[in-house]
Amino acid sequence: MEIVMCFVIGFLFMAAVYLMLSKSLLRIIIGTGLLSHGAHLLILTMGGLEGSAPPVVSHGVTDYADPLPQALILTAIVISFGVTAFFLVLAYRAYQELGTDNMNLMRGTEDHD
Amino acid sequence: MKTNDVILQTTTKIIFFIIFLFSIHIFFAGHYTPGGGFVGGLLTASGIVLLLLAFDLKTVTTALPINYTVMTAIGLLLALSTAAGAIFFNVPFFTHAFDYFHLPLLGKQSLHTAMLFDTGVYLVVVGVTMTIIQSIGADD
Amino acid sequence: MINLLLFPILLPFFFAMILMLFPKKILAQRTVASTALVLTFGVTLVLLYKVKTNGIQAITLGSWPAPFGISMVSDMLSVLLVLSSTLIALLVVWYSFSSIGKDRESFFYYPGILFMLTGVNGAFTTGDIFNMFVFFEVLLMSSYLLIVLGGEKGQLRESIKYILVNVISSALFVVTVAYLYSVIGTLNMADISVKIAQIDQPGIITVIAVLFLLVFGLKGAIFPLYFWLPSSYAAPPIPVLALFGALLTKVGVYAIMRTYTLFFTLDQGFTHEMLMILSILTIIAGCIGALAYFDVKKIIIYNIIIAVGVILFGASQMNEAALMGSVFYLIHDILIKGALFLLIGVIIAITGTSDLRKMGGLIKTYPMLGWTYLIAAFGLAGIPPLSGFIGKLLIVQGGFEAGNLWGSILILLSSLAVLLSVIRIFIYAFWGETVEIKPLTRQHYRGLFMPAVILVAISVLYGVGSEWLVPYMSDAASVLLEPALYIKAVLGGA
Numbered sequence: 001m002e003i004v005m006c007f008v009i010g011f012l013f014m015a016a017v018y019l020m021l022s023k024s025l026l027r028i029i030i031g032t033g034l035l036s037h038g039a040h041l042l043i044l045t046m047g048g049l050e051g052s053a054p055p056v057v058s059h060g061v062t063d064y065a066d067p068l069p070q071a072l073i074l075t076a077i078v079i080s081f082g083v084t085a086f087f088l089v090l091a092y093r094a095y096q097e098l099g100t101d102n103m104n105l106m107r108g109t110e111d112h113d
Numbered sequence: 114m115k116t117n118d119v120i121l122q123t124t125t126k127i128i129f130f131i132i133f134l135f136s137i138h139i140f141f142a143g144h145y146t147p148g149g150g151f152v153g154g155l156l157t158a159s160g161i162v163l164l165l166l167a168f169d170l171k172t173v174t175t176a177l178p179i180n181y182t183v184m185t186a187i188g189l190l191l192a193l194s195t196a197a198g199a200i201f202f203n204v205p206f207f208t209h210a211f212d213y214f215h216l217p218l219l220g221k222q223s224l225h226t227a228m229l230f231d232t233g234v235y236l237v238v239v240g241v242t243m244t245i246i247q248s249i250g251a252d253d
Numbered sequence: 254m255i256n257l258l259l260f261p262i263l264l265p266f267f268f269a270m271i272l273m274l275f276p277k278k279i280l281a282q283r284t285v286a287s288t289a290l291v292l293t294f295g296v297t298l299v300l301l302y303k304v305k306t307n308g309i310q311a312i313t314l315g316s317w318p319a320p321f322g323i324s325m326v327s328d329m330l331s332v333l334l335v336l337s338s339t340l341i342a343l344l345v346v347w348y349s350f351s352s353i354g355k356d357r358e359s360f361f362y363y364p365g366i367l368f369m370l371t372g373v374n375g376a377f378t379t380g381d382i383f384n385m386f387v388f389f390e391v392l393l394m395s396s397y398l399l400i401v402l403g404g405e406k407g408q409l410r411e412s413i414k415y416i417l418v419n420v421i422s423s424a425l426f427v428v429t430v431a432y433l434y435s436v437i438g439t440l441n442m443a444d445i446s447v448k449i450a451q452i453d454q455p456g457i458i459t460v461i462a463v464l465f466l467l468v469f470g471l472k473g474a475i476f477p478l479y480f481w482l483p484s485s486y487a488a489p490p491i492p493v494l495a496l497f498g499a500l501l502t503k504v505g506v507y508a509i510m511r512t513y514t515l516f517f518t519l520d521q522g523f524t525h526e527m528l529m530i531l532s533i534l535t536i537i538a539g540c541i542g543a544l545a546y547f548d549v550k551k552i553i554i555y556n557i558i559i560a561v562g563v564i565l566f567g568a569s570q571m572n573e574a575a576l577m578g579s580v581f582y583l584i585h586d587i588l589i590k591g592a593l594f595l596l597i598g599v600i601i602a603i604t605g606t607s608d609l610r611k612m613g614g615l616i617k618t619y620p621m622l623g624w625t626y627l628i629a630a631f632g633l634a635g636i637p638p639l640s641g642f643i644g645k646l647l648i649v650q651g652g653f654e655a656g657n658l659w660g661s662i663l664i665l666l667s668s669l670a671v672l673l674s675v676i677r678i679f680i681y682a683f684w685g686e687t688v689e690i691k692p693l694t695r696q697h698y699r700g701l702f703m704p705a706v707i708l709v710a711i712s713v714l715y716g717v718g719s720e721w722l723v724p725y726m727s728d729a730a731s732v733l734l735e736p737a738l739y740i741k742a743v744l745g746g747a
Binding site: 020035038040042045046048069072075076079080083086087090097098 | 387393394401404417420425435
């Protein structure tokens with residue numbers, strides 16, 4: 001199972017890098033989303049996939065999953081949710097203001113020679 | 114852009130309350146089982162987004178005159194003050210307390226200060242999500 | 254009061270939320286924000302006293318036993334950093350009154366600063382590696398708000414790059430923490446240190462050390478990873494730039510110092526050697542940048558990169574003199590960078606441009622500004638008895654003790670480059686032909702100039718009174734040098 005997860009994570013990272021290297025701002029944002037998904041899956045896998053029961057106290061269960069990676073992922077998801085949302089708003093504002101979503105055209109500064 | 118989505122609008126009027134009630138259920142379920150403020154807040158926010166899709170921003174802001182930034186601030190304050198309550202008892206920050214109470218109608222229930230914290234989370238999530246969606250959707 | 258060490262984090266957070274309730278009332282915003290910062294500063298002074306007399310303060314949140322809950326640890330290094338960060342934030346807020354403009358002030362500018370201070374203080378105080386990630390995100394989120402606030406075209410364009418770089422580095426942070434957790438099985442920093450020592454730091458830990466260097470290096474702007482910094486920092490207005498330049502990179506530097514002295518101490522031949530080489534390259538790159546530009550903002554921004562290199566060179570030597578020098582230089586740099594950014598802010602406000610070639614002759618109209626700037630510039634370059642001197646002296650002494658002759662000589666040479674780069678500003682802006690300027694009103698000028706003067710005065714005191722500060726600095730360095738002290742404070746007698 002860990003091996004499969006590793007491939008999935010690798011694939012997510014690969015797609016993320018591909019998307020982030022493209023010129024369209026929207027694709028870049030989707031790329032960052034995929035990147036954080038990959039990172040979250042990595043935490044889950046790295047915590048170990050043993051344990052059959054959810055880590056909630058109930059009678060007669062001894063084989064719990066490790067709750068810590070799940071707590072970490074929840075935190076990381078909330079944060080990446082916030083950042084992605086902010087990034088989307090910013091991209092939208094930048095598109096309105098600059099009239100383009102092409103990173104090539106956003107190069108340099110006005111007053112730079 | 115004004116369209117006449119009779120089907121969407123009619124169903125939304127019903128579905129919204131179902132989503133809202135379900136989000137409240139999920140929120141309380143988080144006490145001992147999976148669920149909680151974050152998921153509940155997201156569900157509520159998705160309900161409001163459905164309203165925004167069916168009607169326009171102006172109608173929804175008249176129906177729900179909520180300042181979402183203030184809502185976020187109140188949520189954060191609630192969460193922080195629950196956690197900071199521990200300071201007054203000179204125990205480490207974030208220490209929660211709970212006990213069992215006999216409530217009228219409901220019988221024996223456990224009441225937990227984590228609940229207050231989660232209410233804060235719920236308000237923050239709804240507030241932040243709606244602030245973002247409004248700021249994107251405002252100039253259509 | 255066992256929760257005292259949390260107050261520098263909680264107070265700004267609390268007041269930031271209060272401020273969010275009435276964004277449009279500018280006068281109330283100003284009063285509440287400055288009250289909050291004064292309070293925070295006072296509490297941090299009390300905390301400093303407590304850390305000095307009672308040793309390291311530690312608390313584990315939620316009454317969990319130590320390695321399981323989130324620990325917050327306040328040792329001398331973190332409390333000194335918290336104190337200087339709060340001071341900078343306070344003076345920047347004062348400076349903002351007369352420079353940032355009503356539009357920004359009524360759009361969550363002060364809550365943004367307070368949230369950022371929450372993140373900065375939290376990152377300095379936390380004793381849990383994942384919690385450090387959370388505080389990094391808090392400060393980054395507020396820095397996103399501050400960098401884009403105002404929505405000018407240049408700001409929008411640069412902030413996209415800034416956010417992209419930081420999102421990638423945050424994802425890498427999560428990945429690194431995941432690796433560390435899978436190998437060590439704990440997130441408490443003291444516990445990690447114990448466990449790594451138990452397994453004698455195998456190769457995989459060294460890989461994780463390099464990953465940490467990558468993550469924090471991206472935030473702290475070390476040699477190959479500083480590429481995003483100059484253009485991003487040049488975009489926002491001066492007070493925000495001062496705050497970023499003084500604090501944000503320092504958080505990355507602090508994180509490198511903490512992890513490389515607490516966790517990865519057993520394979521120094523590789524990790525610390527690499528850190529040293531990178532820091533030297535950072536200094537060289539920074540010097541080239543600082544001498545190349547005619548833009549005052551860019552010159553000082555490249556000086557941030559030089560300082561990062563100098564501090565990390567000290568941290569990589571791992572002996573008492575160098576570490577003490579690093580701590581000295583770290584605090585000095587927070588103060589002096591804040592002061593310099595505020596001063597060039599005044600210059601830019603007077604001349605209306607940041608291009609050196611369009612300035613000149615300011616010494617005739619604003620003599621006080623000129624001499625204050627000169628003192629700050631000498632302080633940055635480390636001319637005795639000003640504040641940069643003692644830190645650099647100790648770092649170089651430590652470098653010689655550790656046998657790194659060339660690195661130490663290079664640091665001494667870099668001082669000359671620093672001096673040249675900042676004196677260039679003095680020569681171009683204050684001497685030379687007088688350029689037509691439109692003078693500021695007296696009140697406006699005083700509002701801009703006073704915070705800068707106070708900061709310069711504090712940095713001069715810091716340099717002159719360094720003898721008096723030595724016990725504090727050696728306390729901070731001793732915790733870095735002996736992880737056992739830190740571990741004992743967090744985990745108890747173990």
